[in-house]
Amino acid sequence: MLAIDLGGTQIRAAHVAADLTVSCRHAVPTDSASGVEDVVERLCALASEALTAARVEGLEAPIGIGISAPGPLDPWAGVVVSPPNLAAWHNVPLARLVSARLGLPTFLERDTNVAVMAEWRFGAAQGARTVVYVTISTGIGGGIVIDARPLIGLDGTAGEVGHLTVDIDGPLCGDGQRGHAEAIGSGIAIRRDGMALLEQGASPTLAALVSDPQQLSARDVADAADSGDAACAAIYERAYIAVGAMCAGLVNLLNPEVIVLGGSIAEHRPRLHVVVGREIAERSFPRPAARVRLEHARFSDDVSLIGALPIVNERIADPAYRRASA
């Protein structure tokens, strides 16, 4: 199977075998400023290269192509609707364009739904009936499996766990909406709060780390916290609590078997896991809190490549998806 990951900064293509071996990796910058047609052209060329490489290496011939892309998108029609980080993209029929060019059935799914498929079919939530996958990095995204069926929603937009309100009067998130978990718990929120500390002159450690405040990253705030800066540590602690309160709500709402925490912040900040566990214990009902397992994601950057495998395998015979991929 050929997997394509259309990200905000780079496009990746790779062959994914049935045993989950990822090979024939190819990547190019997305360069979304260059226009939609240009990006699609680059994506198709990249996929073509990966296909050729797979043929040369004698790998199993792909039965289809699975594309992971940012939402919102229409998974049935294979259309990228209007992702915030691909500014010029509006209703681009990406699956059809790729399928026409490469001659293989092509399926499109939101990156976080691809990720939950990887973790559910092969990873930290393998075999579970109800799964919440949460990715905490620049933003907070998610994908959900309920009673052994991926939750898609009526328009394919379901699973946006990061856009539950956890603080009615809280800060705005990137979408201009108030008090969402993403507006407190994400890398963007952490960076925003770090900038505020710099502006207030409230963190000498952070000021010493960063010469140009505009270049500040969430990672810098983490470094300052790790070297003992209490204000920076408090920003992270608040972020963890926001993610924890969000997860606790999902435990009460969905009574799930597993919550998987992934993304760069989950990967590099082990305290997140601890605080989320505590918040679930404090904010959820005893029965579902006792039931849920909190797990680290098994897959890292390759999650959106590996998850494309079950997307293709499980949709290739499903008439609801076939119409876009012919």
Place this chain on the structure above:
Amino acid sequence: MLAIDLGGTQIRAAHVAADLTVSCRHAVPTDSASGVEDVVERLCALASEALTAARVEGLEAPIGIGISAPGPLDPWAGVVVSPPNLAAWHNVPLARLVSARLGLPTFLERDTNVAVMAEWRFGAAQGARTVVYVTISTGIGGGIVIDARPLIGLDGTAGEVGHLTVDIDGPLCGDGQRGHAEAIGSGIAIRRDGMALLEQGASPTLAALVSDPQQLSARDVADAADSGDAACAAIYERAYIAVGAMCAGLVNLLNPEVIVLGGSIAEHRPRLHVVVGREIAERSFPRPAARVRLEHARFSDDVSLIGALPIVNERIADPAYRRASA
């Protein structure tokens, strides 16, 4: 079909016909202080009376009994686990006890899940694929249908919409958990905030309405708000916003077709509906916000009787439920 509604203050029994006609109504006080066996005995006697009345009136013979009860409960085993408003009840096998006494297959479900079945099969959400039912009265409860299947959860506790955190640092709810929607938006929360106004001497209107502060009800706060008391109006407005933020999160999370608002506060305070609509518009993504319909519940007090009809009809042939009801 015979429907039983085990509530905190009264037990009701009635015959529900296929055309939804509710007849042979019988009711007794729950008097939960009198002990579990005594309450079960009274419930069985009441059901027996209703069955006799139905026979005398020549109504269709019930094929089973559906019991609506407060959660948490185990719907498969038919066991009432430990409802907060039935203090002495712990793991009571109510379905088996009733079935043994009355000789009919008996099914137990949480009151809010019974209500969503009524609204989904016959009411405001008829025919919808994904439904969120929210009841706002003393507490905030809910029931969810996803992709035409009731959401039960691994232990039967799913659907607790009122226990999503909407204000990380907010007040405690009845379960001692912080910042849940119920802790701001429910009748109990409104009463608590009204008491605080009285204690602070901050609402002369409310003080004039209520001679004994301990007797204060959410309804008194509503009456004061309606007669122009700004502080009381602000309590209600905050409650509506909490429910609205909660609903907006559910729109982002589930991408539902319908949200049904029921319960006494939804029924008597039309502004709730307005504020919830506004909060969804402001706090949800445009696509799912444009898709969701916000509806008033069709059924009032009879919702837990009418909803028992599809519970019995749809579970009587389901082996997952049969084991408890033989």
